[in-house]
Amino acid sequence: MEKTTATPPKKLGLKEKYALMTRGLGWEPTYRGADELYDQIKFEGIKIHDWSKWEDPFRLTMESYWKYQAEKERKLYAIIDAFEQNNGHLNVSDGRYVNTLKLFLTGITPAEYGAHRLFAMLGRQFPGVGAAIACQMQAIDELRHVQTQVHTISQYNKFFSGMSEWRHMTDRVWYMSVPKSFFEDAMTAGPFEQMIAISFSLEYLLTNLVFMPFMSAAAYNGDMATVTFGFSSQSDEARHMTLGLECIKFVLEQDPANVPIVQRYLDKWFWRGYRLLSLVSMMLDYMLPKKVMSWKEAWEIYFVQNGGSLFNDLSRYGIRMPKYWEQTVASADRLSHETWNTFYNFAGAAAFHSWAPSDEDMAWLSEKYPDTFDQHYRPRFEWYREQEAQGKRFYNNSLPMLCQTCQIPLNASEPDDPTKTAYREVEHEGNKYHFCSDGCRDIFCHEPEKYVQAWLPANQVLQGNCFEPGVDPEAPGFDAAAELFKYYRLTPGQDNGDYRGSKDEANWLKWKGLAPADAAEAA
């Protein structure tokens, strides 16, 4: 047969090709109503007039997606394999470092799973094909992150405590209700709030403060497995951040009536996110044997500067900085110290170890926090160390009062007074509810019917809901703590308490061939 001499086919640009391959896939249903097929899209009051105005941020066809992602996975798993084969966990800066991974596995990994399911909801709920596909791709990416994190941390779980029962614990242990309630709050909201909560507020505004500190911490502390995972997921995260920005612009451009709704979501989710970041603040300032940067520095760069310029961009739509952002700056000198103090207190009921900062740690803290550390926090930690030296390590065995919204114990100080515990109270239908801040109180007041449902761990313990079935709290000799640990699947004397004297410490010294005195030096 002769070669065809017809005009060659039109050359397609990436954008055009993607549009032809995907855009036209959807259709206006006629046998069932569009309201039936997409039944969640209207109840929040957000108005979308034209879904085709959605700009596809990635234009990734499945063929390129599989190709790129498979290449990344091949490299990542090759490194994880090598890490395991060579006992790479022995190369971290110090055994204490592994506690950040415990926090990561029980705090961040379940959140990634929540994000996976949340984006699957959006991938089905958005009637626009471009928006739906972008969400579906993020849904499967988030599943990737859950699994690669589990596979990365798998090796640490083989050698260190506190990780073996992570899935059981995240549904039960008190402080894990902070990230759990955060994500469940987002997932139980309407689709646009879901999107703004996670895709914009968390991914775009706060990713650099949630995800990157852990990955940088891994890099600084010799954790090759985790930092490799971090590098491998960086391009996914960049895509997710782009999606977050695209979505907020799209919603704002569709109708001016959307602006006040979006502003309220931004206010709420900024504050929710900030309170969640308390855990990151203490990780940066207290948990790293080799420090990356202080919380205050991170907040200044990633929120005040980067976030500020972002909100500046959005001001043309009528969006302002999130409510109470000034308070976060005023408290940047205090957040990590107050949070770590809480975990030092309640180490007996936590699944990771805490410890009083060393001389060297305290010198660093004094330098980074010249206005607050020596004055307000050093004396407290020195007292803890004295007690410890006398063999009386201080454990707080009471149950803390929790904020009804963020579920963090009321440990934060008033924005304008570091010596006074911040406390707000609201009466609703004859009950009193307690809050850590104006931001958390306002969130409650806007949707009290939602937040009265919160499963507050301390309250649940007192109500007898945190024991295994069949346990009788009235029985003689009932040991509440022991029964609570059984419910948590927390092994006392192994998973909890101070790092000094823990099994983790003993094993670390043995594997590294160090005596306890050398260890202090190595640290």
Added chain:
Amino acid sequence: MSVEIKTANLDPVRNTFGNVARRIGGDKTASRYQEGSFDLQPVTNFHYRPLWDPERELYDKRRTAITMADWDALRDPRQFYYGSYVMHRSRLQDASEKNYELVEKHGLLKRLPKGLTRRLKAALLPLRHVEWAANNNNCYMTAYGYGSAITQGTMYNTMDRLAIAQYLSRIGLLLDDNTGESLEAAKEAWMSDPAWQPLRRLVENSMVTKDWFELFVTQNLVLDSLLHPLVYRRFADELSDEGAAVMAMLTEFMDAWFNDSSRWVDATIKVAAAESDQNKHLINAWARTAVANVLDALLPVARLMYFEDGKKALDEVYAAFQARAAKLGLTV
């Protein structure tokens, strides 16, 4: 002869996570599929009822009438976790990519007789909308299903269906020299050609199904098992007989995908049906209803492919499905 490298031996404190150890019969080394698949979904102590479903919890077993003592018993015989999934699909599409390149380079589709080209456009291209619905339906199962083991499989299926829709779009672009006209015509047929309306009605009905396991049966077990072999196996074979082997090259991915996916679908149905008589009864009833509806809806489409032999082709595919269903304990 083997060469040994001396490495420092360090005994681990434990071999795997507690939840995995309880599932695999003790603390032993677990596979990546096992560590990455089970118990990932929260199961208790939920904080808030969803605004979009205030009668139920965020993750709720009651979103289907099927009951399982352990939802993570629905395992994937392919043992796909994200990494193994994308690597598998990437290999599969490498082969397809070569076929598409070859077809494009030599203008193979353009050499078909006009009658065949018309038949391809009329019978094949509107199916990209069916795949988009399959994508949405699997995304629904991923969002509202119960248990991380099964919703992981439906997530992969979601993306697979998008890929198939995109492959079909590429066939259209090969046929219309990248103008997109054939895709527009296919959409018009999908929206208003009488031959496609029963199938579109069936597909829209599937998209409002609330019970996610019923949707799994309708979409992944019944519709896929009758439609995919009818088109991507049988129609491709028939066109090859007529001198258009190029069709088999361009739909090779779909054919391979269907064989791969069916292993997972069958394993899921088998385990769920074996759990209880009630489950088996429900699945069978859903499957029978779906089979009746799908056969009706596919007949006009089968006639676009096979003309007067449409009914015969559909009957053959149906008979093969009955045999497959019987192995799963179902009578359809």
